[in-house]
Structures are given as structure tokens and as C-alpha cells.
Amino acid sequence: MPDPTPPAERPLNFIEQIIEADNAAKKWGTRPDGTPRVHTRFPPEPNGYLHIGHAKSICLNYGLAARYGGRFNLRFDDTNPAKEEQEYVDAIKADVRWLTSAFGEGHSFDAGPHAGGLYWASDYFQQMYDYAVALIKAGKAYVCELNAEEVAKRRGSPSVPATSPFRDRPAEESLRLFDEMRAGKHPDGSMTLRARIDLASPNFNLRDPVLYRILHEEHHNTGRKWCIYPMYDWAHGIEDSLENVTHSICTLEFENHRPLYDWFMREISAALGGARGEGEGTGPSSPGGRAVWHSQQIEFAKFRPTYTVLSKRNLLKMVQDKLVSGWDDPRMPTISGLRRRGYTPRALRAVCEEVGTTKVESFIDLGRIENAVRDHLNKIAPRAMGVLRPLKVVIENWPKGTVEELDFVINPEDPGAGTRKVPFSGTLYIEREDFMEVPAKKYFRLALGDNPPEVRLRWAYFIRATGVVKDADGNVTEVRATYDPATRGGDAPDGRKVKGTIHWVSAEHARQVEVRLFDRMFSAEQPGERTGNWIDDLNPNSLETVRAMVEPIVATAKAGDVYQFERLGYFTADRDSAPGAPVFNRTVTLKDTWAKAAAKE
């Protein structure tokens, strides 16, 4: 299903403006069919689960490829074997597959529209090594035998340059040592390969950054083949280059790295005998004569929702400390958590599109994300009746033993969805909050009071309360009521109106199911902002489990099925569901202006 708002109907964001200017100039060349090349990528490190911030990046990158008839790569930036795991690789693949249509079924990652393919940084290790050797030969890199502590000590300050006694080591010596590093002749941390750039730069990224460190670790892809691993800055631009990525989109904190990104591309090209070239541009076939493809890095501001923590470290802690049931706990801001909760890819794409793409660091109201899923589910979710906190209603004048089948509109937003039959009898469950012994002002539901109002049971009959039964503590355990047989179906032949319509379930036919109700995970807009510790703002009531009464058809739901329980919200069957015994996650409530007004009192 196509997304609702075609991107063409809104102004271009700053990245689209760059791309359109590039396309007009044919900066990146054209495809065989004449389309200007646009090639983006999503480059996660497989060291954690993807969250909604990553979803923004995926939607941005994939959306750009789709909009401009380009290609989109999924690339694992697996350059640090100490932190990366297969579990994360699998989860990330599933998430990207779910969120985009870039990839085909099964194991195919290059079959969908605009799919560029699946790539691994680790597949480029040899090429990266060769480039490093070229840089050493060109006098642009050297082996440094300072350990991490010494490097930190010699880092200098903005006004004091860094130092390294190994900086002017002859290239032959660096070459030999680099080869020994690769051959495993030196222990972890004993030496590094560093670029020779500028030890006095106010941009610390340029103070002879490390290209390679020694890490005797098993890599999930390359096993024991390598014991030196490239650092992010060295690796990333090469990855983009080898994949002929045009626009390498990343987040704001990498702005300071861009000079380094460009330096690497220029110097690799020069070391290989090509033109150095200034700034980003195209590759070997271009008039400039660069020896390597030079992508353009562009930075944008992260997607940060309120009432949420997003850092991998904190999410990992929530999992490890069992604050949640796992990475895909429906309260988690992970893509897998949102999916399990019942969010749809389209809703996520819609909200990413709505908030736009800029360089301004801002917070997105969590409510916006909730609205996006309401919008989508409203159109597609079949309606059903379920009662979260049941209160029994006995209709005194109902003919004993009679059961009727009433017509229920499946989705008023979708007339084609039709109707189905719902059983009705003289004993029902209604929502506890849909009855008041003494009605509040403007309360339109079932009530006693001086003048008990008539209310409609959705698609059924008008009823009026006549009394209550209470337990020893004075709690209402049952409401007595009478119905008007002439109002069958929910309309009065004499045209009289009611103020309230409430949902119900026939007690005799009701099925009990588990329903998990979620509230926001944190009670502060910015967890930890006030106290300094995000854990302090954890909402202790973020999960409530109830036994709900639902109409029979709901009990047949399978994992992933979604219903709107009328007047309550959208509920998606969890993977914990068993045949005939579904477990529902409340994806999101419906808007409730009465609850809002009542809360103000």
C-alpha cells in the first residue's frame, strides 16, 4: 500500500535540495537509462537492536533512493568484533526488511524496488588494507607504538599540539611493522597505524587519527583471518566509495569528521596515482581523474522522541536489568518492540516524513508517533467489542433464555468491510467506567441519579438503569436495567435520541483474554534531565495486565491480528498468543476527550 502523502506535495528538505542540484549538474553520473545516479545506504553496526531513531535514518535513506529512482544499500559496519553479534545482525535485517520494501522474500536483499543489496564492511578488509599500504608509501600514514594511555596523555589541548615520537618514522619501517601487525606478531594495544595529518589541528579528529588497531578477536564474518581492524573514520568512507554511494547521510555528531572523511578520499586517490581533487565528487571515470569514488557526507539531526531513552547503552541496561522483557518488549522504542506492540511500517514512515529532515536538534512529541499509528489503524482495523474492566448488567425485562444475533459494522471507515453478527442476551458486561451511581456533570453514559438517562448499547438496544447490587463493602457488583424492545439495532422508531453509546459483551458468549495495557516507559519528557539519572524517571506503571471480556470472534485472533476495541483503542495480538487464547497488546488508545475533561476537574 502506498504511503498517504506523496513527498512531492511538500517543500524540499535540505538534503533533497542538494540532491536535485547534483542531479541537475549530473554530478554523480547517470544510469544506463539516463537517470541521474542517487545511491544511499543504511550502515548499522550490529552491536544492538535498531530503534526509532534508526527508523528515521532508514526511511530517509530509502525514501531518497525511492524518490529519485536510485538504489539503497543495507551495509553492516562490522569493524569491531569485540562488540558485534549475530543476534543483532539477524534482528537488523528483519527490521529493515519490515520497514522498507527494498528487499525481497526469503534471504534476498536485492530483489525489491530500489534495492542496492546487502553489504559488509568486513568484505572490504583487504581493500582497506591495501589502501592503507598505499598511504604509508605516500608518507601519509605511520605505525605508532604509543599505547592508548600515552596517546591520550599526548593528545594536547585546543592550543597545545599533540605529539608522537614515531611520526617521522621511514615509510619502509612502517610498512614492515604494519605487516607484522597484520601477521599477529604484536599484542593488542601495542601499536596502531595512524594518518599523518596535523597534530596541531583544533579539530581533534585531524590530530593523526588511528586507522588500525590490533584486536586479536574472532570476527563473526571473517573469523580469525584478521587481527587488525579498521577504525570507523578510515573504514566508512572506503565502504561508501566501494559501493559508489552518492550521498552518505549520517547524524550531526559526525560533522567534525567530514574533513577527515574527505582527507582520506583525496589522499587515497593521490596515493594511487589519481587526482587528489578538492571536496567530494565522482570516481575514476570522471573528468577529474580521481582514482577512487568520493561520496558526499551530509549530516542531519537525530530523531528524538520525548518520554524515551534511545542510547544503545541505556536500552541494553533495560534489557540486562530486566526492566523490560527483552529488546522487543512492546514498551521499548526499538523497531522490534514497536512492531510487536502493533505499530505499522506505514505509520512509522508517515511520522518520519511529517517531522521532516533538518540540522536542528529538536524533540518530537511522543504523541505524534501515537497519532501516526492511530491514523493508519483507524483506516484498516476491524472493529470489535471488548470490555477491559467488566461490570455485569442484567436486563430485567429481557425474555429469559433468548439470544439474538445483531448486525455489527466491521469498519465505518471502510464500507466495503461489511457487517457481522454479534450475540446479544439479557446479561452483559459493560465497562466499569461506563456506569456511575451519581452521574458527574456532562456524563453521558449509564447512570442512576435523579433521572436515569437512556443510553444506547452499540448496535443493540436502548437501556436505562433501574438499580444496583452491591457487595458487603459497598462496591457495585451489578447494574439492573430495562431495555426498549422497539430500539433493536440501536435506533428508536419514534426518533428519540440518546446522548451516550457504550460498548458491551454478552456474558454468556464472552471469552476471557489477556490484554496488556501500556503507558509510556518514562514519566519525564526528557528522562534524567531533572535528576541526572534516567532510571529515576522510569514509570513504574508502564505495564498493566488485565483479563478482558471480548466477543467470540476476537478469541480466534492470531499473532499480528489487529482490532479496534470500540471506544478503547487498537489491540494487536502478541506473539505470546496460543490458538484460541490470544494475548493482546494495546497498541495505542483512542483519543478520549471525556477522560481529558474529567481529569481537569
Next chain:
RNA sequence: AGGGGAUUGGUGUAACGGUAGCACGACUGACUCUGACUCAGUUAGUCUAGGUUCGAAUCCUAGAUCCCCUGCCA
């Protein structure tokens, strides 16, 4: 301190020297067999101070505030 970014209603964004607009929220009201949805209306903004200009959110000068940078993480 040095470097790199950012600043427009409550929130998110547009306007690229020429009427400060859109979306979300909030508030009113209409509609309604979901207090939902939908529809209509209202609300409210250019960080500050100077300057250039017929005209400044936009250009200039000075300042303020916030974010990022001294990992062999990405």
C-alpha cells in the same frame, strides 16, 4: 579557552531581500449509533542589540543560548 553546528507560535517545519505559511497540539463549535473519525473556526512565532535597504526571518557587525569534539567506539 580552540574548532564545528544550531536558533521562526506549545511542538515539528516552510519562506533562499518583497503579504511570516503549513502540520501537530490546545481551545470553540458542527456532525456523529465509537466523547473516535471527519469538518469549520480561534489561538500563538522570526534569540538580543545595532546597521545596510524603499523593504530584512533572510545581508552586515556585536552579543546570548544550546548541541558536538581531546576512544586504539561507531
